[in-house]
Amino acid sequence: MASLARRALPALLAALLGTAAEAQTAPAVHPDSDVLAKGEYLARAGDCIACHTAPEGKPFAGGRSMATPFGTLFTSNITPDPEVGIGKWTADQFYQMMHTGRSPDGGLLYPAMPFGSYTKVTRADSDAIYAFLMSVAPVNQANRPHDLRFPYNNRQLILGWRTLFFREGAFKPDPTQSAEWNRGAYLVEGLGHCGMCHTPINALGGNSESQAFQGGLIPMQNWYAPSLTSNREAGVGDWSIEEISDLLRTGVSRRGAVYGPMAEVTYNSLQYLTPEDTRAMAVYLKSLGQEAPSPVTSTVPTTESSLLLSLGKTVYDAHCASCHGAQGQGKPPAYPPLADNQSIQMSSAVNAIRMVLNGGYPPGTQGNPRPFGMPPFAQSLSDNEVAAVVTYIRTTWGNRGAAVSAQEANQLRSAPLD
Amino acid sequence: MHLVRGVVVATALVVSVLEPAHGQSSAAPPDTMAERVLACAPCHGAQGEGTRDPYFPRLAGKPAGYLFNQLVAFRNGRRHYPPMNYLLAYLPEAYLKEMAEYLASLNPPLPPPAVPTAAEEVLVMGRRLVTQGDASRNIPACSSCHGPNLTGMEPGIPGLLGLKPSYISAQLGAWRYGTRTALSPDCMQVVAGHLTEADVAAVTAWLASRPAPEERRSVPKGTYALPFVCGSQPQ
Numbered sequence: 005m006a007s008l009a010r011r012a013l014p015a016l017l018a019a020l021l022g023t024a025a026e027a028q029t030a031p032a033v034h035p036d037s038d039v040l041a042k043g044e045y046l047a048r049a050g051d052c053i054a055c056h057t058a059p060e061g062k063p064f065a066g067g068r069s070m071a072t073p074f075g076t077l078f079t080s081n082i083t084p085d086p087e088v089g090i091g092k093w094t095a096d097q098f099y100q101m102m103h104t105g106r107s108p109d110g111g112l113l114y115p116a117m118p119f120g121s122y123t124k125v126t127r128a129d130s131d132a133i134y135a136f137l138m139s140v141a142p143v144n145q146a147n148r149p150h151d152l153r154f155p156y157n158n159r160q161l162i163l164g165w166r167t168l169f170f171r172e173g174a175f176k177p178d179p180t181q182s183a184e185w186n187r188g189a190y191l192v193e194g195l196g197h198c199g200m201c202h203t204p205i206n207a208l209g210g211n212s213e214s215q216a217f218q219g220g221l222i223p224m225q226n227w228y229a230p231s232l233t234s235n236r237e238a239g240v241g242d243w244s245i246e247e248i249s250d251l252l253r254t255g256v257s258r259r260g261a262v263y264g265p266m267a268e269v270t271y272n273s274l275q276y277l278t279p280e281d282t283r284a285m286a287v288y289l290k291s292l293g294q295e296a297p298s299p300v301t302s303t304v305p306t307t308e309s310s311l312l313l314s315l316g317k318t319v320y321d322a323h324c325a326s327c328h329g330a331q332g333q334g335k336p337p338a339y340p341p342l343a344d345n346q347s348i349q350m351s352s353a354v355n356a357i358r359m360v361l362n363g364g365y366p367p368g369t370q371g372n373p374r375p376f377g378m379p380p381f382a383q384s385l386s387d388n389e390v391a392a393v394v395t396y397i398r399t400t401w402g403n404r405g406a407a408v409s410a411q412e413a414n415q416l417r418s419a420p421l422d
Numbered sequence: 423m424h425l426v427r428g429v430v431v432a433t434a435l436v437v438s439v440l441e442p443a444h445g446q447s448s449a450a451p452p453d454t455m456a457e458r459v460l461a462c463a464p465c466h467g468a469q470g471e472g473t474r475d476p477y478f479p480r481l482a483g484k485p486a487g488y489l490f491n492q493l494v495a496f497r498n499g500r501r502h503y504p505p506m507n508y509l510l511a512y513l514p515e516a517y518l519k520e521m522a523e524y525l526a527s528l529n530p531p532l533p534p535p536a537v538p539t540a541a542e543e544v545l546v547m548g549r550r551l552v553t554q555g556d557a558s559r560n561i562p563a564c565s566s567c568h569g570p571n572l573t574g575m576e577p578g579i580p581g582l583l584g585l586k587p588s589y590i591s592a593q594l595g596a597w598r599y600g601t602r603t604a605l606s607p608d609c610m611q612v613v614a615g616h617l618t619e620a621d622v623a624a625v626t627a628w629l630a631s632r633p634a635p636e637e638r639r640s641v642p643k644g645t646y647a648l649p650f651v652c653g654s655q656p657q
Contacts, residue, residue: 268512335449362509365510376451
């Protein structure tokens with residue numbers, strides 16, 4: 005659904021590859037099937053299809069709307085149609101776009117196209133993706149103009165954004181690390197463009213390099229993308245490599261399941277990666293988790309929070325314990341444990357509250373095609389009950405999250421679901 | 423390779439000893455579809471029988487093809503209801519088909535009919551539209567597609583009984599205004615386009631007043647001929 009579109013927009017917007025260009029040279033002809041297969045695989049790793057395909061639309065024909073704080077963007081047609089797609093592009097031009105964020109006519113791409121990450125992609129990988137995209141069915145579907153508010157409809161503003169936030173440059177392996185670690189780093193920082201959501205977004209719609217992978221609220225979606233460095237959040241320093249790899253590739257693990265916008269990433273992209281590649285990503289991600297825990301502070305008054313706790317236990321025992329266990333032990337991997345689950349204890353309680361309100365299924369993947377799901381409780385629980393049960397699971401069984409208020413629960417009832 | 427695996431297993435064991443919450447051997451949930459559709463229960467009932475909520479429909483016993491079409495339509499955003507769109511967004515079609523078949527197989531009793539609050543002449547008009555239609559306005563009888571007993575026909579035509587009046591009226595409204603659509607040719611949109619608001623109110627009131635028929639499940643495919651071609655019901 006549309007949430008997928010929004011995931012990619014931390015920065016601002018969708019690529020506008022479409023107005024593209026008169027080609028100087030003809031596209032490469034008939035690459036061999038190995039290159040095509042590699043290109044398809046890498047396009048999966050980059051999750052191109054998710055943003056460049058509209059709901060019920062033709063693959064890669066674009067037209068998906070992406071709501072941003074600056075207006076609505078519509079993704080571009082990246083099929084090889086010579087008029088409205090990228091059919092006239094050369095492999096050189098495609099690489100320049102990936103590497104520099106400029107379309108062949110020199111136009112600046114909106115940074116919802118994650119060229120800040122794709123700049124790290126190697127020339128050989130870019131060429132393979134190009135060859136694959138040139139092999140898909142061309143679709144003659146014109147690009148829809150963006151609908152951005154003044155002053156964001158002025159593309160020159162992108163120059164300023166680039167000065168502040170864009171660092172051009174291919175991935176450089178760290179010789180002190182293993183080949184596996186470097187492969188993982190390349191996938192996470194490059195095609196995976198994980199930093200688009202997992203690095204805080206500032207008011208200018210940029211990711212700050214100094215806060216890489218430290219987590220942040222995703223604009224427009226009201227989901228919190230947890231820090232990948234803090235072991236108190238999605239930092240996976242104390243997870244096993246298998247648990248991390250399982251989570252990425254199948255959507256579930258013995259420690260937790262993917263949900264919200266991350267479910268879409270696993271569904272469209274990560275489930276198709278080889279176990280070796282998700283394992284490499286796991287090795288790299290595990291090495292990021294090292295930050296010392298920050299102290300927990302609650303803004304909810306103590307008397308209110310003790311009332312919440314006793315109500316919370318009542319609600320938990322009645323509605324949650326049958327799946328998540330009386331002691332929060334869960335029935336992993338079907339039903340995630342809540343005890344010692346970082347996702348519940350993060351300083352932001354947004355995700356825990358939303359899971360209670362909206363429920364959800366992990367993505368159905370090749371590794372987990374028939375996922376168990378969680379019912380939504382927005383209809384049956386009051387704001388007080390939601391706050392109480394979330395407070396209870398955040399503070400019981402050794403969990404060390406802060407209490408949440410009924411007001412916080414209430415505000416998230418109107419969070420967008422699509 | 424074995425050595426590596428051994429180390430991994432050993433590490434896992436150590437972890438489970440140190441942190442019982444992770445490794446605790448807790449029972450796995452029952453490997454059933456009933457367990458897998460628990461997420462539907464708060465709004466649609468544990469047996470798909472519906473709940474007291476006036477807008478959430480009964481699912482049990484509707485034809486599997488119809489339920490599957492709706493699940494896919496919600497997943498793809500063609501049918502728009504954000505809580506449903508969200509829940510189904512990342513589920514593969516094979517799984518949605520299994521869910522549809524499971525829900526179609528359920529057969530809990532229908533609720534007692536609503537006590538009619540509409541005036542007698544409204545009910546009479548509703549009955550006429552449902553059972554005879556109005557040829558002068560190109561309105562076919564509901565029963566010509568949804569069946570003489572209004573229990574629908576497999577695989578794609580749903581039954582119309584056991585639904586709350588507010589749900590029926592909201593859906594007919596959505597068809598009329600084009601916010602609910604189906605596979606082309608979208609016969610329901612054509613039919614609903616001929617209905618006035620008064621027609622919708624009458625049809626809704628009469629349908630909701632109907633008692634449960636003896637056999638509440640849909641009839642098999644091909645039991646009767648449809649008056650026109652319908653995208654949701656492959657011939």
